Amino acid sequence: MPYPHHVHRELSPSWLVAVLTALGLRAPALREGFSYCELGCGQGLNSLLLAAANPAGRFLAVDYNAQHIEHGRSLATAAGLTNLAFRQASFAELAEEEMQEGFDFIVLHGVYSWVSADNRAAIRRFVQRRLNPGGVLYLGYMSHPGMSAFIGAQRLLWQVAQGAAGGPRERLRAGLDALKALQQSGAGYFAEHPDVARRLARADDADLDFLAHELLCEHWAPLHSAEVIGDIAALGGQFLGSATPLENIDALSLPGHCLALLQGLEAPALRETAKDLARNQAQRRDLFQHGLQSLDAEHHRQALLASCWAALPGAPASGALVFDTRIGPVQGDAQLFSPVLQALAAGPCSFAELLRQPALAAQPGNLSPALQMLLWAGHAHPLMDAPVAPEACQALNRLLAEGDLQGARYGHLAAPSLGAAIPVNRLEMAAARVLLEHPELSGELLYETVLALLRRFALAAGVPEREQLQAFERHTLPIWRQLGVVG
Structure with missing residues (x-):
């Protein structure tokens, strides 16, 4: 069963550079060209979007599944992406392979705590051999203690699934049913660990294909961050922080009484x-x-001032914000966030331009954390400090929109000005498909053309209201055009 198409925004080079800059660290220079490797790329959607949006980068996407690699390779060929290569290989094979170049970015998400200890060791050997000096490793994994309680449930689910009939979905359902039967019988495990019961309840509304990949895994295991940090330190890798911006701001991501401790x-x-x-x-x-590359105070200031930011579709135009964090709702100060949002609503701004706003000039130390919070919340994103290729992105976007309407559920389009991808719903996908062929359409003609396209793919059961498309034209489409998503 192919892995579902998932995009992780934290994997984009522009996102990673913005986070490192906020931390006062020197990141690989995107403008000068860079190399990027994704391990465990699945069907390749992340790497496809990033390669299209980053013409200065050279990308390698690796997966053991031949079907995954063929899917990614065929899309890359159809889109004319010459800066992306797909490779079918095991981690052990890759670790021993001779390559002529290293990588400025090595990323893997949803892999490290799902593979065996031997495979984790092979991944580390590859990183040790292939991560360039100053290069960045992104490592996403399940961790203790948040997933500790689920270990027992996953083990029973996996064991039941081994003896169940049918495909992955049916075997997953058998395992989930066994867990629910235990819960309903009053098993003490669920009383002691109510979060497991909540996770089990959410499984009814989840994507079963995705859950099957996540849970029907022999080597599924949360990891202790201290052990991961120690293992990477043994390779010469310095821990920097989190790719989740919020988690680098302790005051907003940790309970207040814990800070002093x-x-x-x-x-x-x-x-x-x-x-x-x-x-x-x-x-x-x-x-x-x-090799940690810290910026001194002046170079850090210059790097921040040079960064440019843009509002994303759906961003509020002003006002106080409420951030839904792990420690509960956090109120964003309107005197800080309103001037930032108002400026970005008028168009992209550099950090230096934002600081010239009277309301922000008086609180310069708060602007970088505010932008990191807006990045995390999905309201703003850094612009690419490198050449962009709208034509390459739009060629890929045509293929993704067409495939999504045919049921592929890609759910994202490339945004060249961001060097990243943006999430897109089904109506927006249909609108993108139309506008990429007929950018002049608007109003009633655009609505009727989108509706005809949805009917062609038998997707018009829930006919979109005109107001939905009007809202898209007013609020989303101008930002898409600004970012190069469509022409």
Whole structure:
């Protein structure tokens, strides 16, 4: 069964550079060209979108599944992407392979805590051999203590599935039914671990194909962050922080009474373990660098000032914000966020331009954390500091829109000005498919053409209201055009 198409926004080079810059670290220079490797790429959607949106980068996407690689390779060929190669290989094969070049970015998400210890060791050997000096490793994995309680449930689910009939969905359902039967019988495990019961209840509404890949895995295992940090340190990799911007701002991501207790914990592994306990962390997105490259105060200031930011579709135009964090709702100060949002609503702005706003000039130290919060919340994104290729992105976007309407559920389009992807719903996919062929359409003619396209693919059962498309034209389409998603 092919892995579902998933896009992880934290994997884009522009996102990673923005996070590292906020942390006061020197990131690989995208403008000068860079190399990027995704391990466990699935069907390749992440790498396809990033390769189209980053013409200065050279991309390698690796997966063991031949069907995954064929899917990614065929789309890359159809889109004319010459800066992306797909490779079918095991981690052990890849670790021993001779290559002429290393990588400035090595990323893997949803892999490291789903594979055997031998495979994790092979991944580390590859990183040790192939991560360039100053290069960045992104490592996403399940962690203790947030996933600790689920270990027993996953083990029973996996064991039941081994003896069940049918395909992955049917075997997953058999395992879930067995767990629910135990829960309903009053099993003490569920009374002691109510979060497991909540996760089980959410499984009814989840994508079963995705859950089958996640849970029907012999080597499924949360990891201790201290052990991961120690293993990467043994390779010469320095722990930097999280690719999730919020988690680099302790005051907004940790319970207030825990902050004082963390002040005396200087060892990174110990400090991160304490943070995991404070947050009940279930998933981590760790960043490491081969040879820490800190910026001095002046170079850090210059790097921040040079960064440029854009509003994303759906971003509020002003007002106070409420951020839904792991420690509960966090109120964003209207005096800080309103001027940022108002400026970005008028068009992309550099950090320096934002600081010239009277309301922000008085609080310069708050602007970088505010932008990181807006990045995390999906309201803003850094612009690419490198050449862009709208034609390549739009060629890929045509294929993705067509495939999505045919049932592929890609759910994302490439945004060249961001060097990243943006999430898109089914109506927006249909509109993108129309506008990529007929950019002049608008109003009633656009609505009727989109509706005809949905009917062609038998997707018009829930006929979109005109107001939906009008809202898309007013609010989303101008940003799409600004970012190069469509012409």
